[in-house]
Amino acid sequence: MPELPEVETVRSGLAPALTGATIDSIEILDARSLKRHQGGPIDFVSNLTGRRVLGVVRRGKFLWMPLESRPGDQGFDSGIPGGNARPFALVGHLGMSGQMLLRDPGAPDDKLTRVVIKFTDAAGEKLEFRFVDQRIFGSLAIDVLVPTADGKPGGFSAGVAAGTWWENLIPETASHIARDPLDPDFDEKRILAKMRGKNTGIKRALLDQGLLSGIGNIYADETLWATKLHYEQPANTIGAAKANEILASVRQILSRAVAVGGTSFDDQYKNVNGESGYFEISLNAYGRAGTECSRCGTTIVREDWANRGSHFCPKCQRLKR
């Protein structure tokens, strides 16, 4: 579910509370939420307990918290021979329905909580991090940090990472994820050229997290509506000017959505305080099947596409050539 704006809303909520916080204890209520952790639940708990979080970083829809090393680290069960001499991070992905809530100790239970991590923050206050996930497509895992391919920062952390040893590192399991369009090191020319060389539909290209990250079904449909493109328009028929327009549009839509805390159309997306975002009122295509296109009045359509749905205006967004 959550795409870049929702994940960034979560990141910016977690960062001030968890930077410098120490993990006191962990409760695993459903081990399926740790399926991407290689060592299993016991390894997860023993390697995190007592550990201090150094920051909260995001690239695309992936979040991670670099962790302080400590003397005698034996490493988690990462398969690295001779134990782990490399730094690591707690990596989270929200999947389709994940939430990361921050609660006061003893706050009423949140339904569908899968993992609880109890912290003492940098000011000495106790707080609970609750990983809530209806569908369990999201996950928490410990992963090693590796250098980024371009030697530039691993992801966005509001400048917190600048000058740290972990600034230019990224979790190995997220290292195939491309930079997102809001990343200052996003290589605009290269990515647009690559996109325009693809022999595939433009929507598939926009959703390709290895090409550019952070865009999911909502923001892909919104971008295509804004740029009047049909979702199956071949990427390699799109001219340079149009490609620039797509990128400008993506950036505008994503940053507007970030500014209002993301899109919440049901209970599946909340910020760290359990509050909804307000971008739904700005949607023009996604979830609007059966209503009038706000540009031309034609009825918005939803079509089955790639095991999900595509929402578009059949008049404004015609397949060309």
Add this chain to the structure above:
DNA sequence: ATGGACACCTGTGGGC
């Protein structure tokens, strides 16, 4: 390289 199908899951809302 591309895309389709499928696996991983639970919950909700609409239609009858």
Add this chain to the structure above:
DNA sequence: TGCCCACAGGTGTCCA
């Protein structure tokens, strides 16, 4: 009220 089906912000892998 209940039952069944459609549908849901994602990712990864396997196979043509």
